[in-house]
Amino acid sequence: xxxxxxxxxxxxxxxxxxxxxxxxxxxxxxxxxxxxxxxxxxxxxxxxxxxxxxxxxxxxxxxxxxxxxxxxxxxxxxxxxxxxxxxxxxxxxxxxxxxxxxxxxxxxxxxxxxxxxxxxxxxxxxxxxxxxxxxxxxxxxxxxxxxxxxxxxxxxxxxxxxxxxxxxxxxxxxxxxxxxxxxxxxxxxxxxxxxxxxxxxxxxxxxxxxxxxxxxxxxxxxxxxxxxxxxxxxxxxxxxxxxxxxxxxxxxxxxxxxxxxxxxxxxxxxxxxxxxxxxxxxxxxxxxxxxxxxxxxxxxxxxxxxxxxxxxxxxxxxxxxxxxxxxxxxxxxxxxxxxxxxxxxxxxxxxxxxxxxxxxxxxxxxxxxxxxxxxxxxxxxxxxxxxxxxxxxxxxxxxxxxxxxxxxxxxxxxx
Amino acid sequence: xxxxxxxxxxxxxxxxxxxxxxxxxxxxxxxxxxxxxxxxxxxxxxxxxxxxxxxxxxxxxxxxxxxxxxxxxxxxxxxxxxxxxxxxxxxxxxxxxxxxxxxxxxxxxxxxxxxxxxxxxxxxxxxxxxxxxxxxxxxxxxxxxxxxxxxxxxxxxxxxxxxxxxxxxxxxxxxxxxxxxxxxxxxxxxxxxxxxxxxxxxxxxxxxxxxxxxxxxxxxxxxxxxxxxxxxxxxxxxxxxxxxxxxxxxxxxxxxxxxxxxxxxxxxxxxxxxxxxxxxxxxxxxxxxxxxxxxxxxxxxxxxxxxxxxxxxxxxxxxxxxxxxxxxxxxxxxxxxxxxxxxxxxxxxxxxxxxxxxxxxxxxxxxxxxxxxxxxxxxxxxxxxxxxxxxxxxxxxxxxxxxxxxxxxxxxxxx
Numbered sequence: 001x002x003x004x005x006x007x008x009x010x011x012x013x014x015x016x017x018x019x020x021x022x023x024x025x026x027x028x029x030x031x032x033x034x035x036x037x038x039x040x041x042x043x044x045x046x047x048x049x050x051x052x053x054x055x056x057x058x059x060x061x062x063x064x065x066x067x068x069x070x071x072x073x074x075x076x077x078x079x080x081x082x083x084x085x086x087x088x089x090x091x092x093x094x095x096x097x098x099x100x101x102x103x104x105x106x107x108x109x110x111x112x113x114x115x116x117x118x119x120x121x122x123x124x125x126x127x128x129x130x131x132x133x134x135x136x137x138x139x140x141x142x143x144x145x146x147x148x149x150x151x152x153x154x155x156x157x158x159x160x161x162x163x164x165x166x167x168x169x170x171x172x173x174x175x176x177x178x179x180x181x182x183x184x185x186x187x188x189x190x191x192x193x194x195x196x197x198x199x200x201x202x203x204x205x206x207x208x209x210x211x212x213x214x215x216x217x218x219x220x221x222x223x224x225x226x227x228x229x230x231x232x233x234x235x236x237x238x239x240x241x242x243x244x245x246x247x248x249x250x251x252x253x254x255x256x257x258x259x260x261x262x263x264x265x266x267x268x269x270x271x272x273x274x275x276x277x278x279x280x281x282x283x284x285x286x287x288x289x290x291x292x293x294x295x296x297x298x299x300x301x302x303x304x305x306x307x308x309x310x311x312x313x314x315x316x317x318x319x320x321x322x323x324x325x326x327x328x329x330x331x332x333x334x335x336x337x338x339x340x341x342x343x344x345x346x347x348x349x350x351x352x353x354x355x356x357x358x359x360x361x362x363x364x365x366x367x368x369x370x371x372x373x374x375x376x377x378x379x380x381x382x383x384x385x386x387x388x389x390x391x392x393x394x395x396x397x398x399x400x401x402x403x404x405x406x407x408x409x410x411x412x413x414x415x
Numbered sequence: 416x417x418x419x420x421x422x423x424x425x426x427x428x429x430x431x432x433x434x435x436x437x438x439x440x441x442x443x444x445x446x447x448x449x450x451x452x453x454x455x456x457x458x459x460x461x462x463x464x465x466x467x468x469x470x471x472x473x474x475x476x477x478x479x480x481x482x483x484x485x486x487x488x489x490x491x492x493x494x495x496x497x498x499x500x501x502x503x504x505x506x507x508x509x510x511x512x513x514x515x516x517x518x519x520x521x522x523x524x525x526x527x528x529x530x531x532x533x534x535x536x537x538x539x540x541x542x543x544x545x546x547x548x549x550x551x552x553x554x555x556x557x558x559x560x561x562x563x564x565x566x567x568x569x570x571x572x573x574x575x576x577x578x579x580x581x582x583x584x585x586x587x588x589x590x591x592x593x594x595x596x597x598x599x600x601x602x603x604x605x606x607x608x609x610x611x612x613x614x615x616x617x618x619x620x621x622x623x624x625x626x627x628x629x630x631x632x633x634x635x636x637x638x639x640x641x642x643x644x645x646x647x648x649x650x651x652x653x654x655x656x657x658x659x660x661x662x663x664x665x666x667x668x669x670x671x672x673x674x675x676x677x678x679x680x681x682x683x684x685x686x687x688x689x690x691x692x693x694x695x696x697x698x699x700x701x702x703x704x705x706x707x708x709x710x711x712x713x714x715x716x717x718x719x720x721x722x723x724x725x726x727x728x729x730x731x732x733x734x735x736x737x738x739x740x741x742x743x744x745x746x747x748x749x750x751x752x753x754x755x756x757x758x759x760x761x762x763x764x765x766x767x768x769x770x771x772x773x774x775x776x777x778x779x780x781x782x783x784x785x786x787x788x789x790x791x792x793x794x795x796x797x798x799x800x801x802x803x804x805x806x807x808x809x810x811x812x813x814x815x816x817x818x819x820x821x822x823x824x825x826x827x828x829x830x
Contacts, residue, residue, distance in 0.1 A: 013451045015442025016626055019434055022456070027430025036428045037463055039456035041437070048452055211431055276698070276719065282705025283691070283698025286719040290697025293773055293806055295721070301729065302719030304691065304701040310716035310759070344725075358708055391708055 001173065003034040004060040006052050008068035008077050009152060010043040021066045021157055028161060032169050033177040033224050034062070044074045053084045057145050062169070067152030069135035071114040077149055078122065078138065085142050087122035095119045095127060095136050102134055128164045132156045139168065178231035179206075179222040181255040182242050185215060185404040192217045195245050199238065206235050208242075214393075215400030216259065248411050251404070259403050260288040266410045267298035267348075272376075274406060275344030276302035277315050277336040277351040279327065280370065284399045285352060301344045305336070315339035315351075326365065328353050330382045333371035341375050350374045350406050354385075356394045370398045374409040381409055416588065418449040419475040421467050423483035423492050424567060425458040436481045436572055443576060447584050448592040448639050449477070459489045468499045472560050477584070482567030484550035486529040492564055493537065493553065500557050502537035510534045510542060510551050517549055543579045547571045554583065593646035594621075594637040596670040597657050600630060600819040607632045610660050614653065621650050623657075629808075630815030631674065663826055666819070674818050675703045681825045682713035682763075687791075689821060691717035692730050692755030692766040694742065695785065699814045700767060716759045720751070730754035730766075741780065743768050745797045748786035756790050765789045765821050767813055771806045785813045789824040796824055 005025050011017050022039050029036055038060070042052045049068075056063040068077030082089055096119040103111045118134050121127055128137030133156040138149040148165055150157045170176070184192055189212040193200065196219070200208045206223035221238050225231035243250050251262045267274055276286040276299075286302035289295050303314045308327050311317040316339040317332055325331040336351035354370030361367035368387040373380055385401060387394045420440050426432050437454050444451055453475070457467045464483075471478040483492030497504055511534040518526045533549050536542055543552030548571040553564040563580055565572045585591070599607055604627040608615065611634070615623045621638035636653050640646040658665050666677045682689055691701040691714075701717035704710050718729045723742050726732040731754040732747055740746040751766035769785025776782035783802040788795055800816060802809045 012438075013441055013454065014445045015438045015440070016624075018438045023427075023430045023433045025430070026428055030429045037458060037460070038467075039428065041454035043452060045452070052453075209429075209431075278698070280705070281702070282710075283693070283701030283717055283719060284705075286698030287696070287702050290695070290699075290719075290721065290771075290810075291807065293771075295697075300722035301725035302698055302721075304698060304705075304717030304719070306705065306711055306717075307715035314716065356705075356708075392706065395705075 001034050001062065002060045003029050003036050003062040003064065004038045004040070004056050005036070006049075006056055006063060006065045007039070007041045007152075008044060008049060008065060009041070012041045012067075013043050021152065021154060024154070024158065025064055025066070025161065028166065029064075029169075031177055031179055031222065032166070033173060033175065034169065044068055044076055046076050046080055049076060049080045050084055053081055053147070057084070057147065061144060062146045062148065062172075064148045064150065064165075066150050066157060069118070069149060069151045071112065071117050071134070073114075075117075078120075081140060081147050081149060082122035085122070085140055085145075085147060087124060087140065089120040090123045091119050092121040092127050092136070093119075094129075095121065098129060098136070099134050126168075128160055130156055130160055132159060137164065139165075175224040175226060176228045176231055177222060177224045178228050178235060179220055179255075180235050180239055180253065182219040182221065182239060182246075182250055183252045183257070183259070184217045184219065184246055184249045185251050185259060185400065185407075187217060187246065187249045189217045192219065192246070196242060199241065203238065206231075206238055208238065214396050215404070248408060251407055258291070259400065259407070261292050263403050263407050263410075264289065264292040264295050264298055266407060270410060270414055272298065272347040272410065273344075274299050275340050275346040275349040277340030277349055278302065278304050279306055279311070279336075279351075279353040280356040281352045281354075281395050281398050281402065282306060284395060285350060285402045288399060288403060300346065303340055303343070311336060311353075314343060316342070328355055328365055328369060328371060330371050330373070330384060333373040334375075334380050334382050337373035337375040337380055348374060348376045348406060348409065350402050352398055352402050354387075354394065354398060356391045356398075358391060368394050370394065370401075372398070372402050372405055374402075374405045376409050376413050379409075379413070381405065381412075416449050416477065417475045418444050418451050418477040418479065419453040419455070419471050420451070421464075421471055421478060421480045422454070422456045422567075423459060423464060423480060424456070427456045427482075428458050436567065436569060439569070439573060440479055440481070440576065443581065444479075444584075446592055446594055446637065447581070448588060448590060449584065459483055459491055461491050461495055464491060464495045465499055468496055468562070472499070472562065476559060477561045477563065477587075479563045479565065479580075481565050481572060484533070484564060484566045486527065486532050486549070488529075490532075493535075496555060496562050496564060497537035500537070500555055500560075500562065502539060502555065504535040505538045506534050507536040507542050507551070508534075509544075510536065513544060513551070514549050541583075543575055545571055545575055547574060552579065554580075590639040590641060591643045591646055592637060592639045593643050593650060594635055594670075595650050595654055595668060597634045597636065597654060597661075597665055598667045598672070598674070599632045599634065599661055599664045600666050600674060600815065600822075602632060602661065602664045603627075604632045607634065607661070611657060614656065618653065621646075621653055623653065629811050630819070663823065666822055673706070674815065674822070676707050678818050678822050678825075679704065679707040679710050679713055681822060685825060685829055687713065687762040687825065688759075689714050690755050690759030690761040690764040692751040692764055693717065693719050694721055694726070694751075694766075694768040695771040696767045696769075696810050696813050696817065697721060699810060700765060700817045703814060703818060715761065718755055718758070726751060726768075729758060731757070743770055743780055743784060743786060745786050745788070745799060748788040749790075749795050749797050752788035752790040752795055763789060763791045763821060763824065765817050767817050769800075769802075769809065769813060771809045771813075773806060783809050785809065785816075787813065787817050787820055789817075789820045791824050791828050794824075794828070796820065796827075 357367035772782030
């Protein structure tokens with residue numbers, strides 16, 4: 001089954017916003033086992049939109065349209081699709097009631113006149129209740145062709161798709177698609193592919209695909225079968241084999257778990273507390289830890305020590321260490337970690353010091369050179385990295401590696 | 416002149432990556448005064464790509480293609496465009512030399528055989544040197560139609576477009592387009608539009624457009640004229656009027672200056688130092704300040720005090736204040752800022768404490784409640800916010816407002 005996406009909106013053609021909806025829908029459709037050959041963006045223009053819808057319905061089985069369902073005159077997606085597919089517009093009383101209800105609960109109890117436009121639907125369409133806005137989602141069926149109309153704001157589109165469109169599309173297909181994600185940190189994508197190449201090449205069901213993220217590689221294993229239990233059975237041994245080959249580089253096998261969530265999970269599991277001591281990352285490691293709701297159980301404080309004086313005063317790094325080895329050195333990183341754990345009275349402390357650039361690099365210590373250290377009890381691990389890229393790339397990679405260093409330190413001590 | 420973008424890549428159709436190139440090109444083309452009616456995404460498939468190129472060349476004057484210029488068999492953009500437009504491929508000796516040079520300077524001195532494919536160009540094409548990769552950019556001209564081929568990686572595409580394609584496109588148009596950005600913080604988009612509505616409605620040259628960002632509103636003023644001096648003259652009084660109406664809410668009138676850059680600029684100007692004391696933002700305010708190269712002149716240290724104990728120990732917040740008013744209160748925020756400035760021996764300190772959620776909210780202090788304080792000398796300003804959205808939205812908004820509070824505090828004291 002072939003699906004395609006038409007995104008409607010002049011703001012996309014002007015470059016005001018990035019088309020994140022298209023990415024979301026493409027990924028979801030791939031997970032449903034649907035094939036996508038085309039994506040299109042058109043403006044709020046009746047002629048060009050008609051043309052795009054006609055072309056899409058001609059070459060694809062399912063056309064998903066996003067945007068242009070608002071209450072204004074500019075919003076033409078519903079009217080245009082109805083016209084192209086030959087459906088008259090009729091009032092949907094349930095949508096009318098929902099709009100009334102929506103405004104009653106909002107801060108603007110008077111309903112603008114043009115909002116009633118949104119209660120008009122193509123005759124025979126499936127109406128999908130939108131709980132986050134006034135425009136309903138719509139599914140239009142004609143023969144073997146289907147048009148699915150969704151509102152443009154992601155916080156309306158995503159719940160509508162996940163809750164109502166996905167089950168609808170699943171029913172159209174005889175098989176079930178199940179996928180699982182294995183997330184890896186500290187190993188490059190080409191290295192992961194090298195390790196898994198025979199699996200990737202050999203497998204057709206499940207399939208294996210790798211995705212490079214900053215400092216991480218995500219591996220998706222996707223199987224299709226007549227029932228989800230069968231698909232899961234196909235996936236399980238492959239996940240196990242990937243974990244075996246990649247070892248502790250695998251930080252999670254749950255799609256929704258981020259690296260910082262995995263770190264907080266391990267800290268909680270072993271009842272450990274963490275502190276941070278950051279120079280070039282300037283608080284971003286702590287910021288990632290605090291992303292995790294409930295981090296307060298394991299993270300109480302962090303230090304941003306950007307100047308040498310702050311490193312000495314807050315982390316008790318010795319003056320002679322900085323003088324002898326420099327602020328960006330394994331010796332300073334080590335003292336920052338040990339001093340940070342002591343000052344924060346925590347079990348672990350991770351420290352980062354480096355040259356993020358664009359200035360400050362030398363031949364001996366070039367831009368991108370970063371030392372990080374993590375201490376746990378008496379043991380301190382120090383690592384040296386030479387990152388590529390601009391200031392923000394160097395810092396982003398440092399943050400990921402620092403989080404992973406905490407994770408590996410805990411695992412190393414709890415084998 | 417009508418332009419359109421064709422993005423080539425299966426990874427876009429699978430939803431592996433977001434199409435940020437299309438947004439960048441759309442924005443740049445709009446700034447050049449070119450009209451865009453269509454954007455298309457197709458996979459690495461000869462038949463479908465041919466079809467897309469034919470359709471695009473038929474309805475538009477300029478077609479910009481991105482991606483599919485790599486060295487592998489899958490990369491078909493150049494071959495397909497050459498075929499559709501009727502140009503044979505010939506070897507470009509300068510590109511061949513550049514590839515040799517590129518590999519000589521890299522860590523992989525042997526050149527993979529298939530990389531020579533990248534030295535083949537459509538006969539008569541303008542070859543654009545790519546200094547960040549091996550695939551050159553290409554401009555194919557046939558009659559009044561033009562195809563511009565650019566590599567997919569943004570760090571290759573953007574420099575090629577900005578350095579070589581933009582000047583080429585500018586020459587095609589009789590007028591010059593000049594634009595300026597005015598950036599506003601602390602006022603919502605609808606309020607900004609309300610203040611400027613007569614200007615927005617009245618102006619046709621320059622035009623005025625507003626863009627909502629997290630906690631910020633950017634206003635772009637764009638003029639076209641026969642010479643850039645004339646366009647600048649059209650823009651100047653409008654920028655002045657916007658600044659007059661929006662007052663100190665305008666933090667910059669330079670497109671490339673971010674909020675944190677404006678804060679660091681003011682700190683440097685008045686020779687002030689800043690410290691940070693963060694609870695719910697967990698280091699992200701400090702992280703934003705450190706985004707700015709050269710921040711070390713004005714920022715030496717920051718505290719992440721996530722627990723009450725850390726607030727007491729590092730910032731000297733009194734036990735009774737936390738007990739009486741709670742950790743999320745104006746009293747605690749105030750003591751955090753004052754204590755942080757003292758501990759860091761800095762001129763200013765900004766403090767943030769709030770309930771980011773999803774847990775921890777009460778009827779009296781709901782999720783999204785954030786207090787922030789900034790002290791400078793004897794003066795402390797405390798502000799209370801009730802943000803909407805999930806944990807990360809609450810924290811992102813807090814960071815922007817905290818940076819802006821620093822900015823306003825400095826301005827207030829240097830009127």
